[in-house]
Amino acid sequence: MINITGLHKSYQMGKNSLHVLKGIDFNVEEGELVAIMGPSGSGKSTLLNIIGMLDVANEGVYILDGVPIENLDETKAAKYRNQFLGFIFQSFNLIKYKTALENIALPLYYKGLKRMERQEIAMEYLSGVGLANWASHLPSELSGGQKQRVAIARAMVTKPKVLLADELTGALDSKTSAEVMRLIQKINNEGKTILVVTHEEDIAMMCKRIVRLKDGIIIEDKIITQMPASAHV
Amino acid sequence: MFNRDNWIEIFDTIRKNKLRTFLSGFTVALGIFIFIILFGFGNGLSNTFQKYFNDDNVNSMFIFPGTTNNPYKGYESGRMIKFDNADLKAITDNFDNYLESISPRIYDNAIIKYKNKSNNYSIRAVSPSHQYNEITIMMQGRFLHEDDITHKKRHAVIGRLVAQDLFKNEDPIGKYIDGDGHSWKVIGVFQDDGGDREERMIYIPYTSLQKIKKNTDKIDQIILSYKPEIGYEGAVEFEQKLEQFLKSRKDIDPKDSGGIYIRNVADNLKENQQFASVLQLIITFIGIGTLIAGIIGISNIMVFVVKERTKELGIRKAIGASPRSIIAMILQEAIFITTLSGYFGLIAGIATLSLIGDTLEKDYFITNPYIDISTAIGATVILILFGALAGYIPARRAAKIKPIVALRDE
Numbered sequence: 050m051i052n053i054t055g056l057h058k059s060y061q062m063g064k065n066s067l068h069v070l071k072g073i074d075f076n077v078e079e080g081e082l083v084a085i086m087g088p089s090g091s092g093k094s095t096l097l098n099i100i101g102m103l104d105v106a107n108e109g110v111y112i113l114d115g116v117p118i119e120n121l122d123e124t125k126a127a128k129y130r131n132q133f134l135g136f137i138f139q140s141f142n143l144i145k146y147k148t149a150l151e152n153i154a155l156p157l158y159y160k161g162l163k164r165m166e167r168q169e170i171a172m173e174y175l176s177g178v179g180l181a182n183w184a185s186h187l188p189s190e191l192s193g194g195q196k197q198r199v200a201i202a203r204a205m206v207t208k209p210k211v212l213l214a215d216e217l218t219g220a221l222d223s224k225t226s227a228e229v230m231r232l233i234q235k236i237n238n239e240g241k242t243i244l245v246v247t248h249e250e251d252i253a254m255m256c257k258r259i260v261r262l263k264d265g266i267i268i269e270d271k272i273i274t275q276m277p278a279s280a281h282v
Numbered sequence: 283m284f285n286r287d288n289w290i291e292i293f294d295t296i297r298k299n300k301l302r303t304f305l306s307g308f309t310v311a312l313g314i315f316i317f318i319i320l321f322g323f324g325n326g327l328s329n330t331f332q333k334y335f336n337d338d339n340v341n342s343m344f345i346f347p348g349t350t351n352n353p354y355k356g357y358e359s360g361r362m363i364k365f366d367n368a369d370l371k372a373i374t375d376n377f378d379n380y381l382e383s384i385s386p387r388i389y390d391n392a393i394i395k396y397k398n399k400s401n402n403y404s405i406r407a408v409s410p411s412h413q414y415n416e417i418t419i420m421m422q423g424r425f426l427h428e429d430d431i432t433h434k435k436r437h438a439v440i441g442r443l444v445a446q447d448l449f450k451n452e453d454p455i456g457k458y459i460d461g462d463g464h465s466w467k468v469i470g471v472f473q474d475d476g477g478d479r480e481e482r483m484i485y486i487p488y489t490s491l492q493k494i495k496k497n498t499d500k501i502d503q504i505i506l507s508y509k510p511e512i513g514y515e516g517a518v519e520f521e522q523k524l525e526q527f528l529k530s531r532k533d534i535d536p537k538d539s540g541g542i543y544i545r546n547v548a549d550n551l552k553e554n555q556q557f558a559s560v561l562q563l564i565i566t567f568i569g570i571g572t573l574i575a576g577i578i579g580i581s582n583i584m585v586f587v588v589k590e591r592t593k594e595l596g597i598r599k600a601i602g603a604s605p606r607s608i609i610a611m612i613l614q615e616a617i618f619i620t621t622l623s624g625y626f627g628l629i630a631g632i633a634t635l636s637l638i639g640d641t642l643e644k645d646y647f648i649t650n651p652y653i654d655i656s657t658a659i660g661a662t663v664i665l666i667l668f669g670a671l672a673g674y675i676p677a678r679r680a681a682k683i684k685p686i687v688a689l690r691d692e
Contacts, residue, residue, distance in 0.1 A: 103600065103686040123682065124604045131602025142597045142689060146298040159602035164287055203601065 050210060050242050051077040051100060056109030058095055069095045071265035073109070077211075077244065082237040082275070084253035085246045087262035094215060096262065097246045101134055101213045102126045114210045131159050135204030139216035141196040143188040143203075149195075150175055150184040153203045160207055174202040178232060194225035201232060205241075212236070212243040218252055230255045231278035251276075292615050302590070306583045306616070307623030310665055313576025314624050317661050318631025318653050320572055324565030326642070326651030331558055341382070342415045343521065344545040345504040345528070354535035363532050363541050367492075367499040373506070376527060380508045380520045383411030386488050386501035392461040394484065396448040403444060405461075405484045407491035408505075415505045416474065418485075423455045423470030430487040437490075438466040441481040442473045464494060517548045569661070576665050581672030584616060588676035595680045596688020605681035609674065616673035617666060624662040632658065 058070040069092045077083055087093045098104035099111065102121060111118045113133055121129075136142075143152045154171035162170070175181055178198040188196055197217060204212055214233070218226035230252060237243050237257075245256055253259050254276045261269040296303050347363040370386055388407040393400055412418070413425040421442060430437045438459065445454045458465045466486065474480035492498050508520055521544050526536065534541035588595075595608055635651050642648040680688075 098686050101600075103684065103689075123599075124606065127599060127602055127604040130600065136600050138689065142593075142600070144594050144597055146295070151294075155598070156601040158287070158291060159598070159604075159607065164290065207602070 050079045050081075050114055051075070051244075052110070052112040053100075054110045056096075056099065056111065057107045058092070058099065058104070059107055069265055070099075070106070073265075073267060075260070075267065077242060079242055080237070080240050082234070082243045082257045083245065084256035084259045085244060085262065086248060086250075086253050086259055088248070090264075091262040092265045093246050093262050097213055097215055097244060100211075100244065101136060102130055127159075131156060131207060133210045135207065135209040135212045137197070137200050137204050137212065137214040137217045139219040141188070141193075141200045141220075143196060143199060145188050148185050148187055149180060149191065149199045152188070152199055153206050156203060156207045171202075171206060174206045175199070177205070178202045192225075193221050194228055197221065197225075197229050198232060201229070201236070205236065210242060212241055214243065214245045216247060217245065218247070218249065223251075226252065227278045234275070234278055288610070288614065292611065292618065295611075295615060296619065302587055303619055306580060306587065306669070307619050307626075309579040309583055310576065310620045310669060311623040311627035311630070313572065313579060313665055314627030314658075314662050315631045315634075317569060317572045317576065318628065318658055319634060321565060321569045321657065322631070322635040322638075322651035322653045323648055324561070324568060325653065326648030328558055328561050328565070329649040329651075330647040331554070331561065340547050341510050341517070342505060342507045342547045343517075343524075344547075345506070345524070346543040346545070347503075348540050348543055350534055350538055351540040352535040352538045354538065355533045357533060363534065365501045365504060367501065369528070369531070370501065370504060372531060373504065373524070373527075377520070377524065380512060380516070382507045382509045383414060384504065384506040385409040385412035385415060387412065387503040387505055388488055388491055388500075389502050390491060394444070394448065395460040396457065399448050401444075401447055403482060403484050405486060405491075407486050407488035409488055411507070412485070412505060415507055416476075416480075418472045418474055421471045421473050422453075423468070425470055425472070426485060426487055431489050434489040434493045435487060436464060436466045437469045437487060439470040439472055439485040440468055441483045442471060443478060443481045444484060445471045447482075514548050514552070517546060521546050569657075573661055573664060577668040577672070580620065580665065580669040584669065584673040585676050588612060588673070588680050592680055592683065592688050596683070596685045599681075599685040600689060605678075608681040609677045612673050612677035612680070613670055617670050620666045620669040624666055628658055628662050 053073055053075040056070055056073040056075070057068075059066045059068040061067075073096060075096075085093045085096060095104065099106050100113075102118065105121055113129070116129075116133075118129065130136075143149075144155070147155070150168070150171050153174055154167040157167040157170060172181070172184065175184055178201055180195060180198055180202075183191060183195060183199075188199070191199065197220075201212075217233075218229055221229060226249075233243060233245070234255060245252070247253055254273065255278050256273070257275050258272050259269070260267055345365075347365050350357070350359055350361045350363065353359045365386070367386075370384060374381065374384055385408050390405040390407065391402060392405060394403050406412075408426070409431055410426045410428055413420075418425065423439070425439055426437065429435070440448075440454065440459075448454070448459065449457070454468045454471060457468050459468060460466075472481075472485075474483075488501065492500075508517055512520065525542060525544055528534075528542050529536055529538070532541065591612075595603075598608065599605075632653065632655075635653065638648075638651055640650060642651070
């Protein structure tokens, strides 16, 4: 699903250049649930952003579902993001003046679907995360866990190839975190490829594979025995 | 651009961001409103000016006799010059090429009585063409006719305010008023744009007055109008010839600055028009200034709006919005709001101007303030265009910004 070879990324900080990724080789098969771990500054978020086409690498090859991702201009990146990827952020990033349902329907708007169709599909996904009764609520009227579930539904609504989650439980307490992770596991069990960036060991343990980064290189990549999220509740 | 779904999305955004919509809309509406009001007031000032200075017909000349300054042909200086009927006839005979009409004017005043009411009024004894020179507008009845002059009839044309004073609600036409023991038949009522003083006046045939005054043939002033086709240059030439003619006829030193005075309305007109064009220039400056202030206002708000939406735009990009769709969204929104509120400002401004109407005429010298509809619409369009441009620049920057930067947690 994801094939990355020889990925380098550095940031220009005034006169100095900060080498963040120093040659990453990384492959993900369809249906995997991968945790990307590492201390701050290890380059884990940068890697996720490059995979998510929110950022571009300086060198290296990146192939997503057989499509080489290169010469990205913003328009092309936007199209690929809409077509291939779903994002889940630590701070939810819901549009605050749109209701839960409208937030979920928005990616379908950019996909060019008709309004009725958008509403219908969005409602289906909102029910899928167990928030059917909250359709007309604004994000400010939802709890943290509910917001993140809306964000997950929004990430799922375009049927992306890969879900990318950046510290998705970072703003949640442990009980809510477990609930959200249970949802992630459920989605993964239905066949979706998911990448989770986290610095929490117990969250990583709920995935099927852990990739550890340090100073811009992969220091460990192992398959683990998945811990069911329900065990923590 | 004309996709129905896009517009639904835009209306939705507008509806759910009331403060933002209000701020940008209000700026544009206020800008247009103030522009229209100021421009209208400027035009109103200009109107008042035209009205005050163009009371007399533009191709009129007023000839006044005076006292001489130089001794000449055996006469001493300080001699009072007087006109009489013969002068009138001499001018008519000698300046046929230039002359359109001529009227004498004799000033008098008398206590005028009707029934139990009486009042002191100014009287002008004139001939029929005087109506044209003074732009006297008949409200009722008629002005003097040649017939009144030749037969020295005791007919009077009274001003609107005279009729109001003496007759109240009674119809004055055909009634007889008494002046110094003579009775005069009222044949007409007039109005005049020259103000109250002009409307408290009574016109009578000059021959009738001369007859009452022991058959004198003296007249106080000569008012004439020249043919408009001779133009301004011709009028100046006519004025010079006329002065020479009258001076030699009255034995006045040709170099004497006194004796005879000629006021040519066309001279005043030229100065007045210069003044009016300066006034127009000031109005235009005020208009442009207001418009620039409006443009700066809407630009500021657009920059602020895009700044405030940076995160939202980042989210939209992360879920698949292309830079073009981001720019299109901001522009369509901006143009929609500014067009709608610009239209409101336009209507409100024009409505206010027509509501004000002539109420400011007395104290503020603003008569019938108005604005060309094309000027008003032009100003609105300019404001909309600049609003869109001011939105486009930050929108393009926001569309270029990487979503990762826009989404960075504060």
